[in-house]
Amino acid sequence: MAQAAAHPQGQQHPIKLYLVVWAWLFVLSTCSYLIDYFQLEGALRYSLILLFMLLKAGLIVAIFMHMAWERLTLVYAILVPLGAVLVFVAIMVLEANYTLLSRLSFFGLGS
Amino acid sequence: MADHALTDVREDIANVSGLRTIATDLASDRKAFKNVSWGKAMMWIFLLSDTFIFSCFLIAYMTARMSTTVPWPNPSEVFSLTIGGTSLPLLLIAIMTFVLISSSGTMAMAVNFGYRHDRRKTAALMLATALLGATFVGMQAFEWTKLIHEGVRPWTNPWGAAQFGSTFFMITGFHGTHVTFGVIFLLILARKVWRGDFDTQRRGFFTSRKGRYESVEIMGLYWHFVDLVWVFIFALFYLW
Numbered sequence: 001m002a003q004a005a006a007h008p009q010g011q012q013h014p015i016k017l018y019l020v021v022w023a024w025l026f027v028l029s030t031c032s033y034l035i036d037y038f039q040l041e042g043a044l045r046y047s048l049i050l051l052f053m054l055l056k057a058g059l060i061v062a063i064f065m066h067m068a069w070e071r072l073t074l075v076y077a078i079l080v081p082l083g084a085v086l087v088f089v090a091i092m093v094l095e096a097n098y099t100l101l102s103r104l105s106f107f108g109l110g111s
Numbered sequence: 112m113a114d115h116a117l118t119d120v121r122e123d124i125a126n127v128s129g130l131r132t133i134a135t136d137l138a139s140d141r142k143a144f145k146n147v148s149w150g151k152a153m154m155w156i157f158l159l160s161d162t163f164i165f166s167c168f169l170i171a172y173m174t175a176r177m178s179t180t181v182p183w184p185n186p187s188e189v190f191s192l193t194i195g196g197t198s199l200p201l202l203l204i205a206i207m208t209f210v211l212i213s214s215s216g217t218m219a220m221a222v223n224f225g226y227r228h229d230r231r232k233t234a235a236l237m238l239a240t241a242l243l244g245a246t247f248v249g250m251q252a253f254e255w256t257k258l259i260h261e262g263v264r265p266w267t268n269p270w271g272a273a274q275f276g277s278t279f280f281m282i283t284g285f286h287g288t289h290v291t292f293g294v295i296f297l298l299i300l301a302r303k304v305w306r307g308d309f310d311t312q313r314r315g316f317f318t319s320r321k322g323r324y325e326s327v328e329i330m331g332l333y334w335h336f337v338d339l340v341w342v343f344i345f346a347l348f349y350l351w
Contacts, residue, residue: 046351053342057342060338085166
């Protein structure tokens with residue numbers, strides 16, 4: 001206890017900050033749900049889904065996981081490798097389109 | 112807030128800023144992640160690897176859904192709940208989302224009280240987090256039971272593309288397992304905090320090492336990650 005008091009460590013932020021983020025996450029989740037409730041279609045639906053998803057993810061990582069206050073070295077060590085995931089997504093989008101094209105042209109509909 | 116974070120920074124590395132800190136940190140011998148204990152750094156690296164696992168599941172789901180010629184079942188209808196005669200789309204999933212976000216909120220506050228060495232509030236908030244997590248798993252079990260009764264299997268389902276069942280059970284099952292393990296570890300850690308292990312420097316039963324309140328933050332990182340994954344599953348599987 002004495003040792004810990006002598007070296008105040010860790011993240012110290014006011015409770016209010018967490019409550020505000022919590023409230024925002026509720027609002028954003030409600031917005032996500034309303035997308036489905038009002039049956040939005042097309043590009044509007046997909047862009048809103050992604051927007052609310054990324055905002056929620058950003059709030060959780062930055063504030064709840066304290067990434068906003070970490071040193072840049074750790075932030076980059078964790079976030080930069082995620083670029084590989086995006087590359088993988090791009091590869092598999094091309095692959096899936098090719099698979100769909102082959103299925104449609106060689107097997108016809110319904111297989 | 113910024114000055115709080117800066118209090119920890121050592122004098123010799125405080126006068127470098129921006130991208131240069133990365134170069135100096137990584138080039139310094141001994142330790143790349145300054146001000147971050149090994150426990151926290153390892154948890155971050157574990158979470159990064161876990162991110163790749165969940166990414167692979169979601170990418171597999173995307174590939175299956177994009178390449179199938181059979182229509183994909185409409186999640187809005189599949190996961191609707193009928194209450195009092197009216198069908199509400201995705202109601203259970205929405206409630207599960209709010210439950211998990213609330214558990215993240217209580218966990219963030221538990222971490223905060225942990226660093227203030229308020230062991231009673233920390234333990235109580237961790238128990239609340241575990242309770243909300245258990246509620247989430249319970250609701251997921253209900254959802255699985257409902258779908259299995261309706262005839263969803265990993266190889267077939269009544270509404271369309273067969274891959275729907277396999278991706279659903281794989282992704283939500285793996286996420287539910289993460290939540291379950293999180294609840295177990297939360298309970299173990301909450302007991303330690305409640306007993307005052309981190310104040311009395313009592314040694315752990317497994318590692319025989321003295322614990323610190325930082326364990327609560329490391330636990331918090333894992334728990335927020337579980338919530339984070341759900342954000343992506345909710346958006347990409349249920350809403351898309």
